[in-house]
Amino acid sequence: xxxxxxxxKANFGIMRAxxxxxxxxxxxxxxxxxxxxxxxxxxxxxxxxxxxxxxxRDVLTAALGTWGGGAADKAARIVEAAHIEVLRxxxxxxxxxxxxxxxxxxxxxxxxxxxxxxxxxxxALGRPVVWDFRSSDVQLGGEGAPLAPFFHFACAKWxxxxxxxxxxxxxGVGNITWVDxxxxxxxxxxxxxxxxxGPANAxxxxxxxxxxxxxxDRDGAVAMEGEVETGALELFLAExxxxxxxxxxxxxxxxxxxxxxxxxxxxxxxxxxxxxxCAAGVAAGMAHCPKPPEKVLVTxxxxxxxxxxxxxxxxxDCPVVPVEEVGLDGDMLEAQAFAYLAVRVARGLPTSCPxxxxxxxxVGGGVVSDPE
Numbered sequence: 112x113x114x115x116x117x118x119x120k121a122n123f124g125i126m127r128a129x130x131x132x133x134x135x136x137x138x139x140x141x142x143x144x145x146x147x148x149x150x151x152x153x154x155x156x157x158x159x160x161x162x163x164x165x166x167x168r169d170v171l172t173a174a175l176g177t178w179g180g181g182a183a184d185k186a187a188r189i190v191e192a193a194h195i196e197v198l199r200x201x202x203x204x205x206x207x208x209x210x211x212x213x214x215x216x217x218x219x220x221x222x223x224x225x226x227x228x229x230x231x232x233x234x235a236l237g238r239p240v241v242w243d244f245r246s247s248d249v250q251l252g253g254e255g256a257p258l259a260p261f262f263h264f265a266c267a268k269w270x271x272x273x274x275x276x277x278x279x280x281x282x283g284v285g286n287i288t289w290v291d292x293x294x295x296x297x298x299x300x301x302x303x304x305x306x307x308x309g310p311a312n313a314x315x316x317x318x319x320x321x322x323x324x325x326x327x328d329r330d331g332a333v334a335m336e337g338e339v340e341t342g343a344l345e346l347f348l349a350e351x352x353x354x355x356x357x358x359x360x361x362x363x364x365x366x367x368x369x370x371x372x373x374x375x376x377x378x379x380x381x382x383x384x385x386x387x388x389c390a391a392g393v394a395a396g397m398a399h400c401p402k403p404p405e406k407v408l409v410t411x412x413x414x415x416x417x418x419x420x421x422x423x424x425x426x427x428d429c430p431v432v433p434v435e436e437v438g439l440d441g442d443m444l445e446a447q448a449f450a451y452l453a454v455r456v457a458r459g460l461p462t463s464c465p466x467x468x469x470x471x472x473x474v475g476g477g478v479v480s481d482p483e
Contacts, residue, residue: 125153126457129201129238130208130450131194135283135363136312136412137171138326139163141446142197144204149454150296152269158443161197163189174214176364178224183214187226194227195235206479207232208453209242210445216256216362222246223255230480241453243478248463253470254360257286260305260467261455262448264290264297270437274405277397278434279423280445281413283313283363285393288467289400298464298473304401305467306357309392310366312412314385318370318378328382331418337379339387343372347388353395358469389413390422397427406430410441452477 126149131142140163144156163171167189174186190212198207211227229242245255263278272292279287285308294302312327319325319333328334347369352359369388373381397404406429413419414433423431434441452462456477463474 124148126205126454127156127203128206128208128450128454129198129204130210130446130448130453131198132210132445132449133190133193133212134445135213136316136327137163137168137283138412140193140197141443142201143440143443143446143450144201145447145450147265147451147454149451149458149460150265152265152451155440155447157201158440158446159197159200160442161193163193167193171212174226176215176362178215178221183224183226186212186214187228190227191231194232198232198236204238206239206241206453206457207236208449208451209240210244210449211242213363216360218249218254218256218360222249229478233480233482237482239457239482240480241456241477242480244449244452244456244462244476247476248468248470248474251470251472251474253463253468253474254358255468256360257288257305257307257467258452258463259286259445259448260288260290260303261297261462262451263288264292264303265451266439266444267292270439275400275402277400277404277407279308279393279407279409281311281389281409281411281419282445283311283316284361285309285311285389285413286360287393287396289404291402298461301401303464303466304357304399306359306396306399307361308396309352309361309389310369311389313363314366314369314388315382318373318381318385321370322378322381327412328386328416331386331416333379334382334386334416334418337377337381337383340373340376340380340384343376343384344387344391346372348391348395353392357396357399358465358467360468383418386416386419387422390419390426393423394426404429406432408432408434408437408439410434410439410444414441
C-alpha cells in the first residue's frame with residue numbers, strides 16, 4: 112500500500128480506469144470505465160449497476176452518522192462484497208477507483224469517514240485500487256467534498272464547452288460545480304468553484320420510506336399532488352449555511368430537522384415541500400457563481416424528478432437540462448469521476464484545489480493499494 116501525492120504534469124498514455132460509487136442515497140453501486148490520461152477524457156466504456164437489497168440498505172442506514180464500531184463494520188462488509196460482485200464483471204482495466212460509502216462527514220470536526228477497504232478489493236480483484244480520496248484534503252484544511260469538479264472540468268472540455276456552465280449533481284445531497292472551460296487546467300485560477308447546495312433526494316427518500324414504504328418519490332408522483340408549505344420553506348432558507356461563502360460541504364444528516372418541519376403535513380404536501388427545499392437551496396447557491404452560467408447540466412437521481420426539474424427551471428435564470436442532452440450519462444457520472452480521479456492520483460496529479468474544497472493548496476488525495 113502506498114500514498115501518492117502531487118507531481119508534475121506530463122504527457123501520459125491512455126489508461127482504462129474503472130470507477131465505483133455508492134452514494135448517500137444508498138440505492139446501490141454504480142461502476143463505469145473511463146479512458147483517460149488523467150487530463151483529458153478520451154472515451155467512456157462499459158458500465159454496470161448493482162442495487163442494494165432492502166436488508167443491505169437497512170444495515171447501511173443504521174450505520175449513517177457513525178465513526179466506527181460494530182454498525183460501521185457491518186456496513187463495510189456489505190460495501191466491500193457489493194463492490195467486488197459488480198467489479199468482477201469488468202475485464203481489461205488498468206486500475207480501479209473506489210470511493211467507498213460515506214457514513215459521516217464533519218470536515219471542521221472529526222473529519223470524514225468512508226467505509227470499505229481498498230486493499231481488500233485489490234486482493235479480490237487482482238487490480239490496483241485507488242481509494243480514501245478525501246482524507247488528505249480534510250487533513251490540509253479542506254472540506255473533502257465535492258470531489259467530482261476536476262472531472263466536471265474534463266467533461267466540459269469533452270463536450271466542447273465555450274462558456275461558463277454548471278454541473279448540478281442531485282444525489283442524497285446536492286452539489287454544484289461552476290466551470291469555465293476556457294481555462295487550460297482545473298487548478299487554474301477562475302476555472303472552478305464547487306460546493307454542496309443543500310439536501311437533495313435524501314430527505315424525500317427518507318420520507319417515502321417512513322410513510323409509504325417506498326424507496327423514493329418516483330417521477331415526483333407524490334410531490335406532484337401536493338402544495339408547498341411556504342412557512343417551512345422560509346425556515347429552511349433561514350439556515351446560516353446558505354449565506355456561508357463556498358467552498359462548503361454537508362453531511363447527509365446535517366438537515367435532518369427538515370423532516371420535522373413537514374411532519375404535520377400530508378404525504379403529498381410534505382413531499383412537495385421537501386422537493387422545493389432542494390430547489391431553493393440550489394437557487395440560493397447560484398448567487399455564489401463568479402459569472403452566470405450558460406446552462407445548468409443536471410446529473411444524479413434528481414434529474415428524473417419532473418417536479419424538481421420544473422422548480423429549478425422556474426427559479427434559475429438559465430436553461431436547466433439533464434446531462435444526457437450533451438451526451439453524458441447522469442446515472443454514471445460520479446462513478447466515472449472516480450475512475451478519472453484514480454488515474455490522476457496514480458500519476459501524481461492534483462484532485463482538489465482551494466476553489467473546490469477550500470483546501471490550503473493543491474492536493475492529490477488518495478491511497479493506491481496493489482494486490483499482493
